Amino acid sequence: MTGPGAVRRHAPGKLFIAGEYAVLEPGHPALLVAVDRGVDVTVSGADAHLVVDSDLRPDRARLRWQDGRLVAADDGQPAPADLGAVTSAIEVVGELLAGRGLRPLPMRVAITSRLHRAGTKFGLGSSGAVSVATVTAVAAYHGVELSLESRFRLAMLATVRDGADASGGDLA
DSSP, X not given: OOSSOOEEEEXXXXXEEEOTTGGGSTTOOOEEEEEEEXXXXXXXXXXXXXXXXXXXXXXXXEEEEXXXXXXXXXXXXXXXXXXXXXXXXXXXXXXXXXXXXOOOOOEEEEEEESSEETTEEOSSXXXXXXXXXXHHHHHHXXXXXXXHHHHHXXXXXXXXXXXXXXXXXXXX
């Protein structure tokens, strides 16, 4: 396996105390807290392509880059829809790297979540936590440490590109 040593990043889940739906309207506040459950993303070397292992899905996904987007490695079809938050986060970091004259390395992205159990989500912001932890871990694996503001902005961009109608509260 090639690349630098493994990098692990964590993002906590969130709980809306008030304003969960109101915050989707401009100018309306919400009150959130981080919870003691979260998502861990570990990025390590891979022989080729990009491999995603996640306890959020039953099997491993093998992906490759094609025109700045991630597609299935074997047939070039779109990446699995259930990995939308992950692939969008990796693609955003890929654009950041490209802007710095770097190419994404082959890597294995392993995701472990304590924000669900046996396929049941608890409503604690798993997609937001996955986006933040993935952006942060993939960037760090490539030697790019992000400020808190940059993490938020890149994760928000990934979330919007994934098609989510989000306030960003879970990302913050």
